[in-house]
Amino acid sequence: MESNEAHSAIVSPTGTWWLPAGKQETMWVGIAFVWCLILFAMMPFWHFRGGQNPSGVRSRVAPSEFAARVEKFISDYKVGEDNGVPVVAPPAGSDIYLMAQMWRWYPVLRLKQGVHYTLHLSSVDVNHGFSLHPVNLNFQVVPGYDYGLKIVPNKSGDFRIICNEFCGIAHHTMVGKVVVE
Amino acid sequence: MSAMAPALAARFRTCEVTGLKVDWHAETLLKVNAVVAVVNFLIGIIAAFGIVMTRWQAVHLLPADLFYRFLTLHGLNMLIFFIIFFEMAILYFAGPILLKSRLPAPKVGWAAFGLMTLGMVVTNTMVLQGKADVLFTSYPPLRADPLYYLGIILFAVGALAVTCLFFATLVVAKRERTYEGSIPLVSFGALTAAIIAVITLLHGAVIYIPTLLWSLDLMHVDPEVYRMVWWGLGHSSQQINVAAQVSVWYLLAALTVGGVVVSEKVSRMAFALYILFISMASAHHLLVDPGMGPAWKIWNTSYAMYLAVLASMVHGFTVPAGIEMGQRLRGYTRGTFEWLKKAPWGDPGFSGAAMSVVIFGFLGGVTGVTIGTEQINIIAHNTLRVPGHFHTTVVGGTALAFMAVTYYVLPLIFRKRVAFWGLAKLQPYIFGIGIVILAMSMIFQGIFGVPRRNWDISATGAPFQIEYHPVVQLFQATMGIGGLLAILGGLAYILIAVVTVFFGRPFRLADSHDPSGVPPGVWKLPAQMHQGAAVTEAHRTGTRGTVILVGIFLACFILYYFANWKMLSFAWKVG
Numbered sequence: 001m002e003s004n005e006a007h008s009a010i011v012s013p014t015g016t017w018w019l020p021a022g023k024q025e026t027m028w029v030g031i032a033f034v035w036c037l038i039l040f041a042m043m044p045f046w047h048f049r050g051g052q053n054p055s056g057v058r059s060r061v062a063p064s065e066f067a068a069r070v071e072k073f074i075s076d077y078k079v080g081e082d083n084g085v086p087v088v089a090p091p092a093g094s095d096i097y098l099m100a101q102m103w104r105w106y107p108v109l110r111l112k113q114g115v116h117y118t119l120h121l122s123s124v125d126v127n128h129g130f131s132l133h134p135v136n137l138n139f140q141v142v143p144g145y146d147y148g149l150k151i152v153p154n155k156s157g158d159f160r161i162i163c164n165e166f167c168g169i170a171h172h173t174m175v176g177k178v179v180v181e
Numbered sequence: 182m183s184a185m186a187p188a189l190a191a192r193f194r195t196c197e198v199t200g201l202k203v204d205w206h207a208e209t210l211l212k213v214n215a216v217v218a219v220v221n222f223l224i225g226i227i228a229a230f231g232i233v234m235t236r237w238q239a240v241h242l243l244p245a246d247l248f249y250r251f252l253t254l255h256g257l258n259m260l261i262f263f264i265i266f267f268e269m270a271i272l273y274f275a276g277p278i279l280l281k282s283r284l285p286a287p288k289v290g291w292a293a294f295g296l297m298t299l300g301m302v303v304t305n306t307m308v309l310q311g312k313a314d315v316l317f318t319s320y321p322p323l324r325a326d327p328l329y330y331l332g333i334i335l336f337a338v339g340a341l342a343v344t345c346l347f348f349a350t351l352v353v354a355k356r357e358r359t360y361e362g363s364i365p366l367v368s369f370g371a372l373t374a375a376i377i378a379v380i381t382l383l384h385g386a387v388i389y390i391p392t393l394l395w396s397l398d399l400m401h402v403d404p405e406v407y408r409m410v411w412w413g414l415g416h417s418s419q420q421i422n423v424a425a426q427v428s429v430w431y432l433l434a435a436l437t438v439g440g441v442v443v444s445e446k447v448s449r450m451a452f453a454l455y456i457l458f459i460s461m462a463s464a465h466h467l468l469v470d471p472g473m474g475p476a477w478k479i480w481n482t483s484y485a486m487y488l489a490v491l492a493s494m495v496h497g498f499t500v501p502a503g504i505e506m507g508q509r510l511r512g513y514t515r516g517t518f519e520w521l522k523k524a525p526w527g528d529p530g531f532s533g534a535a536m537s538v539v540i541f542g543f544l545g546g547v548t549g550v551t552i553g554t555e556q557i558n559i560i561a562h563n564t565l566r567v568p569g570h571f572h573t574t575v576v577g578g579t580a581l582a583f584m585a586v587t588y589y590v591l592p593l594i595f596r597k598r599v600a601f602w603g604l605a606k607l608q609p610y611i612f613g614i615g616i617v618i619l620a621m622s623m624i625f626q627g628i629f630g631v632p633r634r635n636w637d638i639s640a641t642g643a644p645f646q647i648e649y650h651p652v653v654q655l656f657q658a659t660m661g662i663g664g665l666l667a668i669l670g671g672l673a674y675i676l677i678a679v680v681t682v683f684f685g686r687p688f689r690l691a692d693s694h695d696p697s698g699v700p701p702g703v704w705k706l707p708a709q710m711h712q713g714a715a716v717t718e719a720h721r722t723g724t725r726g727t728v729i730l731v732g733i734f735l736a737c738f739i740l741y742y743f744a745n746w747k748m749l750s751f752a753w754k755v756g
Contacts, residue, residue, distance in 0.1 A: 006510065006716045008435035008709040009370075009428075009442050009503070010199075010279060014362030021444040024723045025498065028731060029447065032494040035735065036487035042746070043479045043555045050746075051754040052556055054469045054478075083644040104644070116754075121471070127320045127404060129563045129632070133647060135752050136630040138562040140470045142405050143322065147471035152754035160647050162640075164563035164632030166316050168323070169245055172636045175643035 054139065057148035063124040066099065066146060073097040074107050082108050082177065095120060095148070098161075098176070100128035100141045102168050105161045105176025113156045113180050121147045129165030132178065138164060153180040189283060197690045198593060198706055202359075206287035207277035208594055211270045212682075213294060215590065218266035219678050221258045221301065222580075226671045228255035233619070233664030237657055238639060245636045249314050252634065256317025257308065260575065261333075261418075262301050265340055267583050268374065268425050269297070272347040274594075275371030275428065280364060282354035289346055297339030304332030316634060318411065321395060321402050330393040337385045344375040344382075366442050366449065367435075370428030373452040377459065378421045384413035405472035412463030419571070420459045422579040423493065424452065426541070429582045430500045430534055436589055437531040437700070438524060439707025440500075440507040443724070448499050454492035458484055468558035478555050490550055497542045498731050505724040510711050517726045528700045533585025533609035540617060541578030547738045548624060549574060557745045560752060563634070566627025572620040576667075581613055584674050588700055591678070597685030598698030605677050612670025618663025622656040628748075629653050 007013060021029070047053055061069075073088065073096065080087045086107040090096045092115035099106045100123040111117060121130055121141050128141040139147060161176035192205045231251040234242040243251060277284040284290060306328075307313045313325035351372070354360060364372070388410040395402040431448070434440025442448055464481030467473055508520030525531045548570040552561035561567065591599050599605050629650045631638055640647050686698065693704055711719075 004713060004717045006441040006506065006711045006719065008440060008507070009366035009431035009448075010435045011709050012360045012362045012365050013442075013445050017363070017445040019444070019446060021447045022720060022723060024725075024728055025444055025447050025502070028498045028728075029491075029495055031735070032491050032498075033486075035494075035738070036483075036491045039487050039490065039550060039554070039742070040479075040483040040485050043483070046556045046746075047475060050556060050750065051756070052559055052749050052752050053475065053756040054555065054559055055475045055756055056471065058471045058474065085644060126322050127408075131563065131630060131632055132753070133630045134650070136560045136564070136628070137752055137755060138469060138559060138564060140408075140467070140562065142408070142471055144403065145405055145471035150754075150756050154753050160645055162630070162632050162635075162647060164635065165320075166249065166323075166634040169249070169314075170642070171634075172245070172638070172640055173643040175640050175645045175647060177645045 054149075056150070057118065059146045059148075060144055061122055061146040063122070063143055066097075066122045067124050069120070070097045070099040070106065078107075079110065085177070090117065093117070098130070099124060100130070100163070100174075101125060103163070103170040103174040105163070105174065108177045108179070110179045110181065111153050113153050116150055116152045119149045119151050121149070126167050127165045128163050128167050128174070131162040131164040133160040133162050135159065140165065156180045192283065196593065198703055201278060202281040204277050204282070204284050206290065207273045207284040210284070210287070210290045210294060211273040211278070211590075211594055214266050214270040214273065215587075216682065217298060217301075218263050218270065219675055221262035221266060222671065223675050224305070225255050225259035225263055226668055226675070228252070228258065229664065229671075230668050233661060233668070235636065237661035237664075238637070239657065240661065241637070246311070246314065248636045249316065250308060250311060253308050253314060253316050254305070257304065259580075260317065261336070264422055264575070264579060264583075265336075265418075266297065268378070268421060269294075269340065269343045271425050271428070272343060272371055272375060275368045276347045276350035277354075279368050280350065280354040280360050282350055282357065282359040284346070285349045285353045286346065289342055293339040293342035293346070295339075296342070297336050300332045300334070300336030300339065302332070303335065304329055307332065318415065319392070320411075321392065321404055321407050324396055327393055327396040330389050330396060334386070334389050334393065337382045337389070340378065341382045344378045347371070347375050366445065367428050367432045369449055370424055370431060370452050373456055374421045374424035374428065376456050377417060377424060380459075381414055381417040381421060384410055384417060388414060405470065408467060408470065409463055409472070412466040416463050416465060417459055419575060420455055420489070422575055424455050426537065426579040426582045427452070427496045427500070429586045430496070430538060431503070433530050433534040433582075433585055433589070434500060434504045434507065435709060436702045436706065437528055437534070438504055438507050438702070439511060439709060440503040441510065441711065443499055443502045443506055447495060451492040451495040451499070454488045458488040458492075465553040468553070468555050469562045475555065482553060482555060487550070490546070493542075493546055497538070497546070497734065498727060500538055501730060502724040502727040505727050506719050507707070509719050509722065509724075510715060511707065517729065521726060525701055527606050528702065529588045529605050529609050530585050530700045530702060532606075533581050533588070533613070536609055536613040537578050537582040537585065540573050540581065540613060542734060543737060544617065544620060545570065545574030545578050547741050550738075551742050551745050554745075557749055559755070560745070560749050561627065563632060564627035565623040565631045565633050568633050569620045569623030569627055572616055572623065577613060577616040577620065581609060581616070584612065585609060587674070587678060589703065591681050591685070592688045592699045592703045595682055595685070596688050597681050598688045599677060599700075600680040600685050600698065601673075601677050602698045604673055608670055608673045608677065611673060612667055615663050615666030615668070615670050618659055619667055620663070622660035622663055625656045626653055626660065
């Protein structure tokens, strides 16, 4: 099946050039294809067996409505203040709310290790980026959308929330706090 | 040709190196588009200096407002203006010039060039005046001056006209029988780039026109819908770059070492896969967004088969295999790697293309597919890993390939000897190594959670302090050094290109007694056609050097990919 002609990529191929590929090329295409199937299969697999998925409970929410939920959440479970930001200690298993706003994360969350919460993220103005530091969990925070993520803190400590989506001139000062006990 | 009107015939010259018939309009449009591309590249480089010297916290050069303005300027001028102007030049080459055809309706080409330049100037003016500090992505509700969006629309309309002109050229060339058989592979690759460009520019129209109206308070734009459609432009345009860059790899393989097409069928199918499996590439950017569910994300990331990734992996084999086979046909048959050792590493056309293949594949492809995986994106989204990744694809891959081909465009199209030839031989190495150091430093910082698009990661004035892992400081310094090296390489490229175009010594094939300033492939074009028993033998021997290289590549890919799953598994449970 091998051709006795070879030309470069700037030459117009004439005659029949739709010929079976060589053995090595065919083998590489096969191996690469199998690898691509594995790349795909890992994603559904992790939904069944893995602990970290970005699924969440997703819904639309008006910014004013989300702000009202955050205020209610704070008044229900507020335990103090830290640098002028309310500190909230919600019960295990509850819905917890974090509001992104130019340029703060509101409120400070005090959580317990090893129990689950449903963390609701939304913005009341522009796009923001939730980045839990130093765990390095990152989610997009979009105004008008409520992203409810079931989280289980696996370590105690003092964590930060960095905004990692550009949100205006004081973007770099938008740092929040999570304490896990 | 005999039937050609004298006025039309006068438009053509015959290239004394390649024998191609070149239309004056195609050639001149190629030149002006390439020159404006380099001007945009210069703007982008100046902005890059401000950005990298600010993100390096030890230097922290710019104030916050200028930093974000420079970042907007850098993204636009590099990723849109430089690259698309250069791709317009490639379309003029791969269409009328490679097919030895006239350029139909040259006035359209000139009007499109005018429109694109106007759009570019309007948008850049808005950014420089501080009326569009919205970064390259301009996510609403961040708002820019309406003229900012209008400029981009004008630019896109111009680019769309040039791609239509390219399609028209294919029709004209076919009808006027300027070539026999099928169009060459390089033209076929450019055709796929042009088709993807149409898809991309339509996404651009669908998103920028409503956004322009929104900026005039005439309609509402949903922030999440914007992100989805905008990335239909933003990511698909990278697929234009990939198709154009792979075409340039094949072109440079042909010109520098007489690389052959091992299988037309395999290479063309791989190009076709780019068109078929890229349309919803925006999904990669929305993997941790609240607007879409997991089924949508997984399906649109992979179409269950990752065939666009497969396409790049195929080219990653066929390009080096074509070079290996071409070199073997030229007599470099000893051992497994003589073809590679005896390659013209002092020819910037070759060294640039070779580094582009390696950087794009090993770093760009591997990191991109990995962080573009639904769950792994959780530990990568909007960290410095993301720009780290795309500086290895679009800069170390595409821009470096375009620089490499410039060293052939200067003598063949501008008919000038390349100025500062000694520097030119080093330039791809300086730029390539700089970009690799820069990008890897960004990737490592991203792994430690350092955000992208952030003026001050020490968070001065924030209510709570952030402490990064101490190793971040080291990568900050290497990022600065790599960035400076890449900027020097970029400035060297601009210096060489500008001096050559405006003050260069003319190049004539007869003056070969002084070879300086002209790549070896131009002085003596390697054989582009081989026939007979030697070819049969070459096909039978195969390309075992390439087989080993792609084996190493796949091993690195698998290792990096699963290391990231392992890293992810340490994080908090989330779902």
